[in-house]
Amino acid sequence: xxxxxxxxxxxxxxxxxxxxxxxxxxxxxxxxxxxxxxxxxxxxxxxxxxxxxxxxxxxxxxxxxxxxxxxxxxxxxxxxxxxxxxxxxxxxxxxxxxxxxxxxxxxxxxxxxxxxxxxxxxxxxxxxxxxxxxxxxxxxxxxxxxxxxxxxxxxxxxxxxxxxxxxxxxxxxxxxxxxxxxxxxxxxxxxxxxxxxxxxxxxxxxxxxxxxxxxxxxxxxxxxxxxxxxxxxxxxxxxxxxxxxx
Amino acid sequence: xxxxxxxxxxxxxxxxxxxxxxxxxxxxxxxxxxxxxxxxxxxxxxxxxxxxxxxxxxxxxxxxxxxxxxxxxxxxxxxxxxxxxxxxxxxxxxxxxxxxx
Numbered sequence: 001x002x003x004x005x006x007x008x009x010x011x012x013x014x015x016x017x018x019x020x021x022x023x024x025x026x027x028x029x030x031x032x033x034x035x036x037x038x039x040x041x042x043x044x045x046x047x048x049x050x051x052x053x054x055x056x057x058x059x060x061x062x063x064x065x066x067x068x069x070x071x072x073x074x075x076x077x078x079x080x081x082x083x084x085x086x087x088x089x090x091x092x093x094x095x096x097x098x099x100x101x102x103x104x105x106x107x108x109x110x111x112x113x114x115x116x117x118x119x120x121x122x123x124x125x126x127x128x129x130x131x132x133x134x135x136x137x138x139x140x141x142x143x144x145x146x147x148x149x150x151x152x153x154x155x156x157x158x159x160x161x162x163x164x165x166x167x168x169x170x171x172x173x174x175x176x177x178x179x180x181x182x183x184x185x186x187x188x189x190x191x192x193x194x195x196x197x198x199x200x201x202x203x204x205x206x207x208x209x210x211x212x213x214x215x216x217x218x219x220x221x222x223x224x225x226x227x228x229x230x231x232x233x234x235x236x237x238x239x240x241x242x243x244x245x246x
Numbered sequence: 247x248x249x250x251x252x253x254x255x256x257x258x259x260x261x262x263x264x265x266x267x268x269x270x271x272x273x274x275x276x277x278x279x280x281x282x283x284x285x286x287x288x289x290x291x292x293x294x295x296x297x298x299x300x301x302x303x304x305x306x307x308x309x310x311x312x313x314x315x316x317x318x319x320x321x322x323x324x325x326x327x328x329x330x331x332x333x334x335x336x337x338x339x340x341x342x343x344x345x346x347x
Binding site for chain 1 (some may be wrong): 249250251252253254256257258259260262264265266267268269270279280282283284285286287288289290291292293294295296297298299300301304305306310311314315316319320321322323325326327328329331332333334335336337339340343344347
């Protein structure tokens, strides 16, 4: 990643650089969004609904959770709560981002950056030296965000047409993406590695052992997330600044 | 179904609020250590819980699902990019299901 001082970049330059860095992200989005579209189709979304959902939400885990809830026609309150929990990591990213904003950055820039604050766009934005350049983020959004929406619509339209073997293969892309987010930090931290092992185990236990297994998937996710995270926070409180390392 | 638009609206609104609130409102640091630690752990726990055991039943065969999990952990451990990890999982399932059938 090239390092540029944001003060040295014109808006046009920043926009171009961002658009360029957004291309590989967009290509990845196409594939992952396709598998998300397959789930959206099972939940009963039309291609246009899937396109709009992805354009408005820009979230993999959050949309996955939302579509799963639409599938079982959960309540809107449950949907709001699970969306909140599935996207809770963006609270942290947004906090970290706020520390990197130039003083006096206008509200509309903060809101626009927040709108497409995904794992990938967050990581390329904070990987740059100096303060956050809004126009760099806009450039990356311009190339990456449409791919996410188009990929979702394509998954809804073509998920049924493609042979099952291809659909099955694409179905694990999202989980692969989740693993790519949680595993690398676990390599550096035994606590995180243990936490993931505990989460896997308890999640399996909850899905297999009655009466726990009779709870909805969303409810299980809420309970496990709150209990395990709170337990970890009590036993292994995070030292200062550690949460901004992501 | 029209009510799907309501779900999408709720999802979009909640997702945006989560991303926008800290960036626009919180200027100083969160001082409560428990809350900071809790928020730090939440993403890892949520994603872990959503990945397993769901990945096992995400494909046509549990064996392919389990292989995808192992391949994904291996590739992510080796530091491969998000896209490559996702692609590796897909490739493993594709190869295994091709052999199994």
